[in-house]
Amino acid sequence: MSTDDRVLVVIGSGLKIYREYLIESAARRAAELDLKLVLVNNLKPNWQQPYFDEITVVNVFDHDELRKTVREIADRRTVVGLFSYDEPLVMPTAELAAEFGVPGLGLAGVEGCRDKHATRARLTAAGLPQPGFELTASVEQAREAAARIGYPVVVKPRALGASMGVVLAQDETQLDHAYTVASNASLVGDEPYRDGAIVEGFADGPEISIDGVVHQGEYRALFIARKETGHYPYFEEVGHVVDAADPLLSEQELTDVLTKAHETLGVENGMTHTEVKLTSYGPVIIEINGRLGGDLIPFLGRIATGVDPGELLVEIAAGHRPDTSFSRHGVAGIRFGYPEQDVTVRGVRLPTGLPGLVTASPMVEPGTELRLPPGGYLARHSFVACTGETTEECTERLWGAPGAGGRVAGPRGGTVDEARGVIAPGNQDGVTFRKQTT
Incomplete structure (x- = not known):
């Protein structure tokens, strides 16, 4: 193992459409610091190839297999740091950083962030404003907790991201459904946090x-x-x-x-x-x-x-103190297009040439089924991103601008036009968005 062969391990690349701009910048900065990026990913690489010195494919969601793989890399290369931006992978990444003695969230930090019940408990004990909350293991416990906390309540899984399985219950008649949705959604998360749901007061x-x-x-x-x-x-x-x-x-x-x-x-x-x-x-x-x-x-x-x-x-x-000073003072926004009902996508159509918009992209292929909560989450068929002189102008461009959106086939073969949006020619900062690929 050479001390000149200094690497940062990236655990999980994410989807191209959401994360390539990060990897592109990360690879450039790593090169400036004489570091190489090594990727451990769950899917066979395609777009990732130009940015990484080495790519290993393994089931990253099997944390034992992931740890074994990263340890093997550390046996033959000098690992100076690790990072991940994928919610299910932040805990094993932090644990490996602690094991190798390199910068990371810390074991207490990652537990406090990943476990939403632990977050609530610690912040409440520290005297920070928090809603009432209880971790419940059955719908009967959830009903009792909601009655003590007072409606409306939010029912959510203990450790998921992107608001998956998070439901508002205005009263007791909605509580059972909310608990079932949250508890079922928790089953896709890490094993220690499956089943049950947190009931908390609505802020x-x-x-x-x-x-x-x-x-x-x-x-x-x-x-x-x-x-x-x-x-x-x-x-x-x-x-x-x-x-x-x-x-x-x-x-x-x-x-x-x-x-x-x-x-x-x-x-x-x-x-x-x-x-x-x-x-x-x-x-x-x-x-x-x-x-x-x-x-x-x-x-x-x-x-x-x-x-x-x-x-x-x-x-x-890599352990450096980052420079976070602003070099610009602008406004930017994004809007995601959703169907009005569960649909099969026929196609996504985006207009061009309107001022202020940075980029836009379809996010699904024709034939994709999109299901709204609770049958599915993140049922997005497109997005538009724009800039503006003010927050108000940017918001108006995103939500008030005329233009076509995604055209999707409805359950009876009809069509609905959704996700009104616009697209400007070119791109910002050299970033071009294309169709979603893995």
């Missing part, structure tokens, strides 16, 4: 997400995304807008809550994605994820602020 107010960095325990917020959700009583995330001049970035109360929460959970090094409700009694943390955000939020952040999350992933994993 009323606008929802935001904050992508931030932690270096040696010091937390810094990067950018804030204003979130749009839909498909009541579920919480599908249908759009986000990032403004580099968002006044919340300088709001001391929010900063204090975020800082204390990360300290309380014991997060050591990494990027986090925190979801917060802005309630009448202050900012309330809904969850902290031990990874950067999905939904192309980091891409929006890069356009709006100039901060490159792909570069930060490398710097933090």
Whole structure:
């Protein structure tokens, strides 16, 4: 093993359409630091090839097999760090970082982020504003917990991302259904967190997400995304807008809550994605994820602020203090197209040439079946991303601009036009989105 052969191990590449822009930046920054990227992935590589010095295919969701594979890499190469941005993989990544003695979330930090019940318990004990909550193992326990907490309540799995299985119950008549959906959804998660569901009080107010960095325990917020959700009583995330001049970035109360929460959970090094409700009694943390955000939020952040999350992933994993100063002050947003009902996609049609839009793309192939919650999640057929001078202008362009969207075949062979959106020619920052591939 040569000390010159210094590598960063990336666990899981994600889908090209969502994550290639990160890997492209990460590979460039790694080269500048005389590091090589090594990928451990569950699928045979195609688009990933140019960015990695070595790629090993293994079932990354079998954590024992994953650990064995990464240890074998460490036996013959000098591993200086690891990172992952895939929710089911953040825990084994952090555990391996601790084993190798390289920067990572830390064992306490990854547990506090991954286990939503542990998050609630620790933040409550630290005196941070939190809704009432209980971990329940049966619908009978869920009913009793909801009665104690008071309706409306949110019922959700203990350890999933992307709002999968999260359901609002306004009263007792909706509770049984909400519990069944959440508990069933938990079965696709890590084994220790399967079955049952968390019942918690509904925090009323606008929802935001904050992508931030932690270096040696010091937390810094990067950018804030204003979130749009839909498909009541579920919480599908249908759009986000990032403004580099968002006044919340300088709001001391929010900063204090975020800082204390990360300290309380014991997060050591990494990027986090925190979801917060802005309630009448202050900012309330809904969850902290031990990874950067999905939904192309980091891409929006890069356009709006100039901060490159792909570069930060490398710097933090390699133990460097990252530079998070803004080089731009803009606004960028995204909207995802959903069908109005369960459908089979006939095709996705996107217009061209309207001002302000960065890029757009279909996200499914013709013939794909899309099922809305609770039958399925993230039933997206397309997206559009745009910029604007202000948050209001960007939002109006995303949600108010005329134009065609995805054309999908309905259950009776009819069609519905959905996901009104527009596309501008070219791309931003050299990023071009194409059809989704694995």
